[in-house]
Amino acid sequence: xxxxxxxxxxxxxxxxxxxxxxxxxxxxxxxxxxxxxxxxxxxxxxxxxxxxxxxxxxxxxxxxxxxxxxxxxxxxxxxxxxxxxxxxxxxxxxxxxxxxxxxxxxxxxxxxxxxxxxxxxxxxxxxxxxxxxxxxxxxxxxxxxxxxxxxxxxxxxxxxxxxxxxxxxxxxxxxxxxxxxxxxxxxxxxxxxxxxxxxxxxxxxxxxxxxxxxxxxxxxxxxxxxxxxxxxxxxxxxxxxxxxxxxxxxxxxxxxxxxxxxxxxxxxxxxxxxxxxxxxxxxxxxxxxxxxxxxxxxxxxxxxxxxxxxxxx
Numbered sequence: 001x002x003x004x005x006x007x008x009x010x011x012x013x014x015x016x017x018x019x020x021x022x023x024x025x026x027x028x029x030x031x032x033x034x035x036x037x038x039x040x041x042x043x044x045x046x047x048x049x050x051x052x053x054x055x056x057x058x059x060x061x062x063x064x065x066x067x068x069x070x071x072x073x074x075x076x077x078x079x080x081x082x083x084x085x086x087x088x089x090x091x092x093x094x095x096x097x098x099x100x101x102x103x104x105x106x107x108x109x110x111x112x113x114x115x116x117x118x119x120x121x122x123x124x125x126x127x128x129x130x131x132x133x134x135x136x137x138x139x140x141x142x143x144x145x146x147x148x149x150x151x152x153x154x155x156x157x158x159x160x161x162x163x164x165x166x167x168x169x170x171x172x173x174x175x176x177x178x179x180x181x182x183x184x185x186x187x188x189x190x191x192x193x194x195x196x197x198x199x200x201x202x203x204x205x206x207x208x209x210x211x212x213x214x215x216x217x218x219x220x221x222x223x224x225x226x227x228x229x230x231x232x233x234x235x236x237x238x239x240x241x242x243x244x245x246x247x248x249x250x251x252x253x254x255x256x257x258x259x260x261x262x263x264x265x266x267x268x269x270x271x272x273x274x275x276x277x278x279x280x281x282x283x284x285x286x287x288x289x290x291x292x293x294x295x296x297x298x299x300x301x302x303x304x305x306x307x308x309x310x311x312x313x
């Protein structure tokens with residue numbers, strides 16, 4: 001038994017070592033939708049940006065990656081959704097319109113099955129499957145940001161009040177047995193942490209973050225709906241947000257034309273400014289497993305399956 005445990009431990013340690021080995025293919029790039037000049041800028045981990053795409057964009061806002069590495073962009077001005085497809089781990093910078101005729105589309109989110117959800121200015125959240133859109137839920141007043149948690153529940157940031165007394169809030173649409181309900185409940189109401197909310201993002205611990213242009217803060221909510229102010233320093237009209245694998249939060253600072261980076265303690269700094277022009281949506285590319293990671297998993301599986309003979313007593 002001791003010999004078997006030794007092999008398993010060696011396998012595990014070797015796998016961890018190889019997974020930790022540096023590899024450029026594991027780097028995450030940040031994509032920024034620039035509504036001011038109709039471009040998508042791509043930034044590396046050092047904050048150096050290049051224009052990823054410009055053709056076919058008309059006031060790009062929300063963005064989302066699916067599990068296959070395809071990037072979706074909501075064109076607010078054009079009422080369309082554009083897809084930039086990934087092939088062999090390479091994201092192509094020529095987009096294809098997959099949905100049109102939408103009413104000021106903004107936030108986007110993709111579920112585990114690959115369905116795309118769109119926040120529309122027509123008091124609605126649409127579900128797009130294979131290019132065909134259907135009404136998923138009606139919301140009032142205006143849905144902006146969308147985000148799925150790890151359990152498949154959809155959260156919607158709803159912005160502004162109306163004559164019926166409906167105000168800023170975040171609604172939750174629960175998932176049960178893989179079926180997402182179209183009847184939402186209020187997860188968090190208007191407060192200092194929900195103030196004219198824009199976009200949403202989840203961290204790895206299941207905490208929800210909301211950008212608040214109403215008071216230039218980012219609010220944080222634990223899974224029970226208890227909120228605190230996560231960050232405020234340096235923020236001016238915060239919009240899109242995205243987390244990297246290290247737990248750093250990136251925020252599109254629309255009023256200052258910057259991208260802010262916050263560590264897990266809420267301490268921020270300017271990540272990028274050059275090439276940023278009225279930023280709205282952010283998305284971080286999900287990298288394919290690196291060669292080192294694939295080797296590690298293969299060796300780990302091989303060694304973990306070995307069984308040394310027991311020593312006779």
